[in-house]
Amino acid sequence: MKNLFSYEGKRCLITGCFSGMGEATARIVQSLGGEVVPVDIKKPTTFPFEKFYEVDLKDPVAIEQMVADVASGGPIDRLFYCAGLPNTFDRLDIMLVNFVGLRHTVETAVPHMPRDAAAASISSAGGMGYLGQMQNILPFLATQGFAEGKKWLEEHLDDGWIDGYASSKMCTIVYTLQRGPTLTTETGVRLNCISPGPTDTPMMPAFVEATSQEFMDNYPKPVGRNSTPEEQGWPMVFLNSDAASYISGENLYTDGGTAGGLMTGSVKLDIPAGMGD
Numbered sequence: 001m002k003n004l005f006s007y008e009g010k011r012c013l014i015t016g017c018f019s020g021m022g023e024a025t026a027r028i029v030q031s032l033g034g035e036v037v038p039v040d041i042k043k044p045t046t047f048p049f050e051k052f053y054e055v056d057l058k059d060p061v062a063i064e065q066m067v068a069d070v071a072s073g074g075p076i077d078r079l080f081y082c083a084g085l086p087n088t089f090d091r092l093d094i095m096l097v098n099f100v101g102l103r104h105t106v107e108t109a110v111p112h113m114p115r116d117a118a119a120a121s122i123s124s125a126g127g128m129g130y131l132g133q134m135q136n137i138l139p140f141l142a143t144q145g146f147a148e149g150k151k152w153l154e155e156h157l158d159d160g161w162i163d164g165y166a167s168s169k170m171c172t173i174v175y176t177l178q179r180g181p182t183l184t185t186e187t188g189v190r191l192n193c194i195s196p197g198p199t200d201t202p203m204m205p206a207f208v209e210a211t212s213q214e215f216m217d218n219y220p221k222p223v224g225r226n227s228t229p230e231e232q233g234w235p236m237v238f239l240n241s242d243a244a245s246y247i248s249g250e251n252l253y254t255d256g257g258t259a260g261g262l263m264t265g266s267v268k269l270d271i272p273a274g275m276g277d
């Protein structure tokens, strides 16, 4: 039987490749035979690569140049957008890296992706409240391209719902749910995301700083602990594998059950309301 989890012969563009979940994802892809095309704003340290792309994903021209150069070497079979900023950064920068840069990377890469290709990104359990913000998110998502999206954000930054982190993650989920189906119909490319709970990566201290140690300790974790980066990398690798060939427009909660429990009342949030990871 064909191994549908194999990445043999697949060129995989991975952003946020030199830390946390992105690095874990890249190592898994390599172990399954895939070729990793690494992208990050910094140089590799513990994960050596002869060729890598040092790109600021807040810069649309840098994204376009990177995608064009990658595509000149062959098709982009898989896209993993794992880069992100936590809620200790400037709100606009968070929105640009976590969402506008994601959308621009996907839309720029798609013309270079074959029909059985796939893209996956990382939202967050912090984006779980997206249904309550649809009236705000949909007009923003109607913008086209990086410049229009950035201009809209600059004009609406103080509308009240754009906190930076949770808002960027809500936009990622709604974009995935809305664009996945149309992208797949138009091009064959599947689009999905995951929504992790607290995960022990170099980003975790920023979440503690932005909330508190008490908040992170009391955050409901049905599994009884934080996730490892690999426990997020594997679901990303699954969604972009041929084993997930009938999955598109999906947000997969990789939070050990927290979201389901909160939505149905079987898990309680004993922490100040309105604070997400």
Ligand SMILES: NC(=O)c1ccc[n+]([C@@H]2O[C@H](COP(=O)([O-])OP(=O)(O)OC[C@H]3O[C@@H](n4cnc5c(N)ncnc54)[C@H](O)[C@@H]3O)[C@@H](O)[C@H]2O)c1
Pocket: 015, 016, 017, 018, 019, 020, 021, 022, 039, 040, 041, 042, 055, 056, 057, 058, 082, 083, 084, 085, 086, 097, 098, 122, 123, 124, 125, 195, 196, 197, 198, 199, 200, 201, 202, 203, 204, 207, 277
């Ligand atoms: N760690 C958690 O608890 C947690 C929970 C839910 C969701 N997430 C999300 O998971 C994703 C991965 O985060 P992580 O925990 O692995 O953090 P991390 O800090 O280890 O990795 C983030 C990576 O993004 C890169 N990056 C940041 N800004 C960039 C830019 N402008 N251009 C290019 N690359 C840039 C960083 O250099 C880094 O390699 C993020 O989107 C994060 O919001 C994290």
